[in-house]
Amino acid sequence: MDWMLPPAFSTFAPGIDRIYYVILVLTAVAFVIVEAGLLWFAIQYRARPGRKAHYTHGNVTAEIVWTAVPAVTVVILGIMSAPVWNRIKGRDSVPPDAVPVGVRGQQFEWQVTYPGADGQLGSDDDFTVRNQLHVVVNRPTVVRLTAEDVIHSFFVPAFRLKQDAVPGMEINVWFEPTQTGRYELACAELCGLGHYRMRAFVDVHTEEDYQRWLAEQTSNAAQ
């Protein structure tokens, strides 16, 4: 059984993965203590002729220890997690220079709207593409996430990125990819019978390749 996370290619990933591995170690320790303890007690203290159980109702020191240790542990985990969460999801966390892209989830595809040459979403030179999100490597992009009909969820496993898309809400989702390539985008909230085939792609380009792609799109649109 493999507890390792698959590789990830965004600036979020190291923070998330670090917390994951810390939790993995802590829970593994707890796991071993409990399971080995249970096994050992079952063997060591099985009923045997002539042995009586030890009559006791408990031990206050033990109670204090095994209350305090888990409590302190979870507090530490919370303290570790808070800044990472804020950096990713905080309402003020979107970098001011992030390139905006509109992504609208609907049954059963993703409509991606690009701001066009003027860099502004909602202007006349916007264009929309189905199921393809093109971004530039090492540059932040902010997705203005909406949903047409029901709740979908924008999930890019390779970026450790997930955000529900809710009809009636516009939610900012930002990320910065760290490696070029093509990554899959999945829907991660049951949205109807086509939920399983809401597959799309995130294409991470170098700046030059992105400009080339953009030029193709705008010339196609002009034609």
Add this chain to the structure above:
Amino acid sequence: MTHAETGVMLPPVEAESGSGVYNEKLGMWVFLASEVMFFTALIGSYIILRFGNPLQWAAPGQILNVPITAINTFLLICSSVTMVKAFAAAQDDDQQWLRTWLLATTLIGATFVGVQVYEYLQLAHHGFLPSGYREGHELAEAAAQGGAYKGGPALPASIALYGATFFTMTGFHGFHVTMGVICLSFVTWKAFQGRYSATDHRGVEVIGLYWHFVDLVWIILFTIVYLI
């Protein structure tokens, strides 16, 4: 006047000290706690939806009939008073007044429901439904025209949330009052059969608790739904 409860109106005999009251009374209090949660879900949703969409509500009195409902509210409060009187009569073993006050409570309760039903029909006629405006009816037309309505500002473009929350909250309250009236009828009938005494009038006390609760919920609803 103090009344010493006796026999079955005390907690169970051969048991550890528990709540200090007999089973049926404890049971009703516990049940009422669940009713509080039910109305919390409805009222809480109303509060959230209203804060999120304040413009979707008409001003008080523009659509709902506050005067009639105020009288209805007063009636319901009176029925709580008659209920208290009925309980006191039971404690005093005054069968005559027990029957009278119970009958009064039941009839006032039924009147309350009747007025509410009438209100609903009026609202539907004017064009106010759980889904909002009723096409082709008075309110929808007035909203489309714009301009002041019944001494208040222009009606909102949509009152879907207003309709949904109003009818759900008052409707389920009305349902609870109706259940109460049915139970009250049963208790009143038993009183006429002479089945309650000073030593055992549990049914009277327990339905009384429920009835006061229903009244309390209405006072809250009337305030936050009709007056605000």
Add this chain to the structure above:
Amino acid sequence: MATTAAPFDQATHHAHVDDRSFLRKYLFSTDHKIIGIQFLLMSLLFLALGGTLAMVMRWQLGYPGQAMPGGGILPETMAPGGILLPEFYIALVTMHGTFMVFFAIMPLLVGVFANFLIPLKIGAPDMAFPRINMASFWIAVPAGILMLAGFFVEGGHAGAGWTAYAPLSALPEMTGVSWGQQLWCLSLVILGLSSILGSMNYIATIINMRAPGMTWFRLPLSIWALFITSILVLLAIPILSGAAIMLLFDQVIGTHFFLPAEGGQPLLWQHLFWFFGHPEVYILILPAMGFVSDIIANGSRKPIFGYHSMVFAIIGIGFLGWVVWGHHMFQSGMNPTLGMTFMISTMFIAVPSAIKTFNWMGTMWRGSIQFHVPMLHAIAFVAMFVIGGLSGVFMAATPVDIYIHDTYFIVAHIHYVLFGGSLFALFGAITFWYPKMFGRLMNPFWGKVHFALTFVFYNLVFWPMHELGLKGHMRRIYDPSQYEFLQPLQPMNTFITVSAFLLFAVQIIFALNFILSWFFGAKAGRNPWNDTGLEWSTPSPAPHGNFERTPTVYHAPYEFSHPQVTEDFLPQDRQLEGQSRPAAAPAGH
């Protein structure tokens, strides 16, 4: 209710000759034990159904797009040629969860054992309101029928998951389902009434009808757990009722509570559902923890380690369970600051469960452990529940949840606590209290075989799901092969499917053991497990009215291996020499 004839009075209402008709005795019984057994039979049927639905789901996941053996009997609308349609798959997903949570696990833990155990273990002749108790069962039955009916209506059964998120659940045009989703809502509202009436009964009975000497801190932990659970049921279920009614109104009368078109809020559904839903999952585990405490103390022949801490842990879990609901909604679009507050409360709720785990281990420590079938299940509970609890820590950390939310990691967690936890505890509890219910013992050999095989196959099914989730495998996905990053996981899905089929098949052993022992099992005496609870002072099966005389309680529960007695157990109602009737119990004992 009130009459001038002799009122309900515990002093006179004792075990007596039962001359009621068959109908009054077994069908429309007001006897809490019969009602408990009625719930048992109904719930076991729904458990089998829920499991069957899961097997069909697993077929599709293990062998995507292939015709299922025997699938030919399914109609064209579900599986033409035996190949499951996506809409049918989603109905299976929805109904597996719905039946298991509402019609199997919850009634097994509460409807069965709250009913059966409470009066017996507190020394009462029956519940405070026997007729309302009967009504509670007979209201649950039409709720179950309505929920089953959904399979037979046009459009098929509900298809929005057991969590029924709006707008998907509110708009028939989005799922292709109309009647099915409405029946789902209606059925749950009716079932909710049954649960609320039941919980009212359990709470009033525990508060008011404990036998003399049965003080609060002499209650067995199973009763404490059922008490706190009943309070959770009482207060949480009405929230679901309200929400389901609002959803039903959105579906049928044109309201917009959860529909953004007219200003409604999809997230409002989630808040309402999970405000109910989180206490619900503690409803699904607390009674199991209570049974496990009773059984581990019995199996170890030792008092429970840290009884008071255990009580406070139960209360703590019950209380904290109300303030963590947002952890189901971290990625929902809810204000991220709430994500932080809910993370903190969620992290804290791990602590009382940890306390309980260590106290169970402390009970086994220096015990004299007998590995009877209930004990095996109870130890397995601790071993499996801890895995489920630890996996929860990953989700509680909001950044990690970004990745694992709505993946099979969550599915692994759910099943480790609900199956590894609740269901193992139920197998143990059913076996343990079977003699008191039916007067016979379940066969111990086959009980051990069932335990061992279930334990192995269960882990083979659900342990790999952690890895599926870590690799990004989403939930409720009809065909994972659509995604390249999921294709390498197909062999693991097939492995899980095969293990699941074997797991399901093994349950036949339990079913046969249960049914055959009823008629042919070894007859049980009053106290086959040498236990200390009050129920073991009655004959097996316990008679109508329970006790010949109202018992008097002299001791704490779990007085095993008491130095002053030669046997290794001291029943709660056995007076020791020199002991007087309790006025007030000394601290703790």
